[in-house]
Amino acid sequence: TQLLEQSPQFLSIQEGENLTVYCNSSSVFSSLQWYRQEPGEGPVLLVTVVTGGEVKKLKRLTFQFGDARKDSSLHITAAQPGDTGLYLCAGGLKTSYDKVIFGPGTSLSVIP
Amino acid sequence: EAGVTQFPSHSVIEKGQTVTLRCDPISGHDNLYWYRRVMGKEIKFLLHFVKESKQDESGMPNNRFLAERTGGTYSTLKVQPAELEDSGVYFCASSQGLAGGWWRNEQFFGPGTRLTVL
Numbered sequence: 099t100q101l102l103e104q105s106p107q108f109l110s111i112q113e114g115e116n117l118t119v120y121c122n123s124s125s126v127f128s129s130l131q132w133y134r135q136e137p138g139e140g141p142v143l144l145v146t147v148v149t150g151g152e153v154k155k156l157k158r159l160t161f162q163f164g165d166a167r168k169d170s171s172l173h174i175t176a177a178q179p180g181d182t183g184l185y186l187c188a189g190g191l192k193t194s195y196d197k198v199i200f201g202p203g204t205s206l207s208v209i210p
Numbered sequence: 211e212a213g214v215t216q217f218p219s220h221s222v223i224e225k226g227q228t229v230t231l232r233c234d235p236i237s238g239h240d241n242l243y244w245y246r247r248v249m250g251k252e253i254k255f256l257l258h259f260v261k262e263s264k265q266d267e268s269g270m271p272n273n274r275f276l277a278e279r280t281g282g283t284y285s286t287l288k289v290q291p292a293e294l295e296d297s298g299v300y301f302c303a304s305s306q307g308l309a310g311g312w313w314r315n316e317q318f319f320g321p322g323t324r325l326t327v328l
Contacts (some may be wrong), residue, residue, distance in 0.1 A: 200316075
């Protein structure tokens with residue numbers, strides 16, 4: 099059974115601070131996706147990384163896929179209140195179309 | 211363009227009753243997925259339709275759950291009879307699939323249906 103772990107589970111920081119969220123697994127994934135979910139809504143895809151060692155940037159967000167494709171990190175620079183939400187990583191299983199395995203999520207709260 | 215919609219947004223039923231959840235994917239999306247998050251756990255895959263066919267239903271918990279996608283458009287997920295452990299948020303997602311020679315696999319999620327079984 100493939101499992102994804104995320105840390106920290108909860109994070110509360112002041113506006114302007116930097117933070118990193120981690121996603122780890124003992125399994126190798128064909129791709130790794132990061133989603134953000136806000137209350138009452140479904141997850142929204144932020145990025146997909148597919149190559150070991152890949153780094154993608156989305157404004158103040160930097161995503162990295164581990165060399166062995168078992169782990170990933172999300173770094174946010176100068177966090178803003180609008181970044182508040184639940185950040186989910188999900189590992190893609192190429193053998194089963196687009197089936198993904200979700201991690202439990204990191205709940206981020208950015209205090210103005 | 212409308213996103214994925216789900217109905218109802220909330221449902222409260224008693225143990226033993228039947229509930230039917232509906233999902234309308236984005237128009238033109240061949241792939242439709244059902245997921246579920248129970249309290250305190252991660253979002254888990256239930257099943258995947260390609261058009262009207264079930265591609266993968268390995269995540270369906272048991273035979274009390276029945277999903278259909280007649281005509282390859284909207285989908286329903288019926289729980290009969292509902293049990294306490296079925297409570298949670300049920301998400302539907304859709305993706306376009308093969309289009310213009312490219313695989314467009316980004317999944318767009320609906321807002322979910324919160325099911326409470328008393």
